[in-house]
Amino acid sequence: MNRLHEQGWLARFEDAGALLMAVRELRGRGYTQLEAYTPYPVEGLAQALGPMRNRIPLLVLLGGLAGGFGTLLLEWYASVIDYPINVGGRPNASWPAFIPAALEMTILFAAVFGIVGMFFANGLPRLHHPLFDVPCFEAASRDGFFVWLRADDPCFDPALAHDDLARLAPLAIDRVGP
Amino acid sequence: MHGHRDMNARLLALRETDASITDKVSAIVLERPTGRLWMVAFALSFVLTAWLGAGIVWLLAKGVGIWGLDIPVAWAFAIADYVWWIAIGMAGTFISGGLYLARQGWRNALNRYAEAMTVFAVSVSGIFPILHLGRPWFFYWLAPYPDRMGVWPQWRSSLFWDFSAIVAYLIVSVLYFYVGLIPDLATLRDRAATRGKQVFYGLLAAGWRGEARHWQRFETLNLLLAAMAVPLVFSVHSMVALDFSEGLLPGWHSTIFPPFFVAGALFSGFGMVLVLGIPLRRFFGLGDFITERHIANLAKLMLAAGLFVDYSYASELFNAFYSGDRYEIAHAMQELTGAYAWVYWTIIGCNVVAIQAIWFERVRRSHAALFVIALLVLVGMWFERFELIISSLYHDFLPSSWGMFYPTVWDIAFLAGSIGLFFLLFLLFVRLLPLLPMFELRKLRARLEREGA
Numbered sequence: 001m002n003r004l005h006e007q008g009w010l011a012r013f014e015d016a017g018a019l020l021m022a023v024r025e026l027r028g029r030g031y032t033q034l035e036a037y038t039p040y041p042v043e044g045l046a047q048a049l050g051p052m053r054n055r056i057p058l059l060v061l062l063g064g065l066a067g068g069f070g071t072l073l074l075e076w077y078a079s080v081i082d083y084p085i086n087v088g089g090r091p092n093a094s095w096p097a098f099i100p101a102a103l104e105m106t107i108l109f110a111a112v113f114g115i116v117g118m119f120f121a122n123g124l125p126r127l128h129h130p131l132f133d134v135p136c137f138e139a140a141s142r143d144g145f146f147v148w149l150r151a152d153d154p155c156f157d158p159a160l161a162h163d164d165l166a167r168l169a170p171l172a173i174d175r176v177g178p
Numbered sequence: 179m180h181g182h183r184d185m186n187a188r189l190l191a192l193r194e195t196d197a198s199i200t201d202k203v204s205a206i207v208l209e210r211p212t213g214r215l216w217m218v219a220f221a222l223s224f225v226l227t228a229w230l231g232a233g234i235v236w237l238l239a240k241g242v243g244i245w246g247l248d249i250p251v252a253w254a255f256a257i258a259d260y261v262w263w264i265a266i267g268m269a270g271t272f273i274s275g276g277l278y279l280a281r282q283g284w285r286n287a288l289n290r291y292a293e294a295m296t297v298f299a300v301s302v303s304g305i306f307p308i309l310h311l312g313r314p315w316f317f318y319w320l321a322p323y324p325d326r327m328g329v330w331p332q333w334r335s336s337l338f339w340d341f342s343a344i345v346a347y348l349i350v351s352v353l354y355f356y357v358g359l360i361p362d363l364a365t366l367r368d369r370a371a372t373r374g375k376q377v378f379y380g381l382l383a384a385g386w387r388g389e390a391r392h393w394q395r396f397e398t399l400n401l402l403l404a405a406m407a408v409p410l411v412f413s414v415h416s417m418v419a420l421d422f423s424e425g426l427l428p429g430w431h432s433t434i435f436p437p438f439f440v441a442g443a444l445f446s447g448f449g450m451v452l453v454l455g456i457p458l459r460r461f462f463g464l465g466d467f468i469t470e471r472h473i474a475n476l477a478k479l480m481l482a483a484g485l486f487v488d489y490s491y492a493s494e495l496f497n498a499f500y501s502g503d504r505y506e507i508a509h510a511m512q513e514l515t516g517a518y519a520w521v522y523w524t525i526i527g528c529n530v531v532a533i534q535a536i537w538f539e540r541v542r543r544s545h546a547a548l549f550v551i552a553l554l555v556l557v558g559m560w561f562e563r564f565e566l567i568i569s570s571l572y573h574d575f576l577p578s579s580w581g582m583f584y585p586t587v588w589d590i591a592f593l594a595g596s597i598g599l600f601f602l603l604f605l606l607f608v609r610l611l612p613l614l615p616m617f618e619l620r621k622l623r624a625r626l627e628r629e630g631a
Contacts, residue, residue, distance in 0.1 A: 016624060039196055039365075040621035041393035052391045056398045060406075074322060078330040100339035100417060107410045108346035111403055115353050118399045119384070122392040126385030140388050141365040143196035143620075 004152035005033070006130040007177030009161055010137065011170035012146050016042045019145040022168045023048045026149065029164060033153035037137075037146040056117055063113025068106035072098055134174050148176060189283050189622065191466035196620045199467075203362075203616045204369050206462055212609065215461065220605050226598020233591040237309055244588045251571045251583035256306045258564040259593055261418055262446065263303030263600070264344070265439070265559065268411050269447020270296030271351060274358075275407030278400070283625065284475055286618040287467040290362075291458065292451050293355045294611070298603040299450070300348050302596050307344070321345075336420040343417035350410060354403050360386045361396075361617040415443045422566070428509040429570035434493060441486035442559060445529070448480035449555035454604065456549045458613065467614055474542045480555065481536040488530045505575060512573050513565070517582060521565045528558025560593075 013019040016038060023036055027048065034049050036042075046052055075098040079085075084092045119125065131137050131148065140146055149161050165173050237244055247254055270292035277285035308317045320341045322331050331338045363383035370376045386392070416436035423435040455476070459468040498510035513522045532554045535541045542548065573580050607613075 036390040037388045038390060038393065039200070039388060040361075040617045040624065041397050042390065042624075045390040046394035049390055052394065054395055054398055056395050057402065060399075060402045075333045078322065079333060083328065083330055094334055097334035100336075100413075100420075101333065101342040103413055104339075104342040104346040104410075104417075107406045107413075108349055110406055111350045111353060114399050114402055115357055118357070118395050121395055122389075124384045124386065124392075127380075129385060129387060131387060138368040141361070141368045142200040 003177070004156075005150055007151035007175075008033075008153075008156065009149045009158075009165055010131065010134055010146055010174045010176050011149070011165045011168070012136060012139070012144050012172045012174075013168075013170050014145070016045075016145055018169075019147060020045055020048060022147055022165075022170070025168055026147065026164065030155045031149060031153050031161075031164075033150035033156070035148040035150065037131075037140040037144075037148070039139075039141055039143055039145075042145075053121075055121065056114055059117035060110045060114040064106045064110035066113075067109025068102045070109075071102040071105040075101065130177055134176055136172060136174055151177070188626075189287075189469060189471060190619065190626060191469070194466055194619075194623060196623065199619045199623065200365055200369070200616050202466075203612050203614045203619075204366055206608075206613055207366060207610065208370060208375065213461070216605060216609070219601065223598045223602040223605060226595050227602050228595075229591050230595020230599055233588050233595055234305075234309065236588065238314065242310060242312055244586065245592075246584050246586045246589055248581065248583075250574060250579050250581050251568060253310075253567050253571060254583050255564070255585055255589040255593060256310050257567055258560065259596055260303050260306035260310075261439075261563045261567075262560045263299045263306075263596065264347075264418060265415065265443035265446050265563075266450045266556075267296040267299035267303070267347075267351065267447065268415055268440070268443035269451055270294075270299070271354075271407045271411045272444055272447065273451065274354065275404040275411070278404040279408065283622055284472050286622045287464075287469075287472055287614055288451065288455065288476070289618070290358070290615045291454060291607075291613055293351070293358065294604065294607045295447075295450060295454060296351050297355050298600050298607070300344070300351055301603070302600050304344060304348060305596065306592070307340075336417065336424040339417045340421050343414040347410060347414045350403075350407065354407060357396075357399065357403070358615060359611060360384060361388060362612040362615060364388065365616055366612065411443075412440055415440045422570075425570075427570040427574055428503070428505040429513075429566070432494070432497070434490060434497070438487070438490040438494075441483055441490060442562065445480060445483035445487050446556055446559035448476055448483055449552040449559070452476050452480065452548055452552035453556065456545045456552075458608070460545075462613065464614065467619060470543065473545060473548065477536050477542045477548050477551075480552065481533055484529060484533040484555070491526075491530065509570065509573065513569050516569070516573065518565060518569055518572070521561050522569075525558050525562045525565060528554040529562065532558070 011022070013022055019036060019038065020042065023034060023045065026034055027050065032050060036045055036049055038045065072095075076093055079094070080092045086092075131140075136144070137146065138144075147165075149156065149165060151158070153161075155161075162173060233244075242256075245254065245256060270289075273285055273292040274289040274296075278289075308314050311317055319325075320331060320338070331341075360383060363379050364386040367376055367379040367383045370379055416439065419435035419439035422430040423432055425431060452473070455468060456473065459465060459473075495510055498506040501507075513519070532551050535547065535551060541551075568583055572582060
């Protein structure tokens, strides 16, 4: 079975600046299937890797609208259609009193949609990943800055890609996958 | 002028690197042996929690009559405990969300344990209104669901608003806490030496690897959650306040309640952040991360929130007399001189007088003094919640329906037991999860380096 997207070269760099330079250089050489791993969010790195879709804001908006208008609809249905009670002739659809619960549900649904969306878009949760088999990768959550040249890249040739990485003066280069 | 010294102190000791931050914070969880002091504190919290457990069993068997509740005082300790605990949670969310939006770098050492404090305080607070229902096993009747009785909650009632606020706040604060933990859980997974710990933290970390585009989405989500957490905090405590101000009793029926409650919530929350932070910093040697500047900033925030609260006290009295309403005036006089006047003057001593010491820089630099003041604030705020509830109930309109409240041993058990449960959860957090957000400190270090500070 050919699992190129789980193979390639993993190069470690000194710091965030060196990693960012390396990524730009590799992109300049035509590589597109790149992934970069850092111990904290590095500004500009995601953009340097190429165009990405970030739909979290849209999901949060949709969640908020669903929660807020959904609650208003439920309150309206319950008090106007399903169980109207006449309290001193006041209107059944008492919108101002419907708002507090709708506000809370807006925030709840927006947060849940955003969090589920973040997991989904990032391909999480995931029990295993080929990178976890690379011993030095543990440093990615401490002080290691890595770039992974994936083998499914159209420009990828094992020997040439290794040379391209080596010219960027990384601290180390490791093989990902068998 | 010495005030500027607070501002210029570093947020992170110069000698700390990405590796040292990671090693020090993760060693607290992974390598440091369980200390004797922790064991003693845990045992004590456990005993108190067991007392709470016994109280809950007894309450389920006998009903809310085991508390000192009666007519006219049908709300007392349990509701005061509830408001007090949910208020304490507010500051954690505010530090996490509000200071994040304001780009305050000093939040980064504090937000993790402050969020943990929020989660535990809100969880503990939720016990009280449920047990207060009388038939707590029907608590789900509060939620709107298509039941066979064909009835719905009363949408126009502040009690329903309050219910939806607590539910939203509890779920959002738990999720916010967890999402912020994920990168640090991945660090613990990668650094754990035993298989058991690797599996435990590995499952919790959900496969997080720190890929640049993952970080991008993660940061977007954190920003949006922070932006939603701030209005959530303000709305939740306003809903709690509306439980009272929708009532017609003198002292309750007031538009000042929502902002007054929010200020009190932040005030007691900052108090709890100090009460937890000062010992944590000392026992775990976190001086490089929680610096003098952090503690001084917290003290200043507590003072600021306290001044809002003090203003509300003054405004409450002024409005009572200015209104000319004889019941409002009678209620104000009852507060100042009535049977519970000692409670009122305790509040003034703790929440008005004691905090004025924070104006002095010497006090802001003395952690012992700040710890004592923060404890007094917590005591004062509990008494304030108690006084607020009871002073309106025990003397309402007709002298024939006046009556005193006397707590029973079970009232004390629920208060002490809830404190025990909170500390039990917090002590477990300290042993099992990273006390400081490592990835945020690494990011802060990079930012300080870039700014050449």
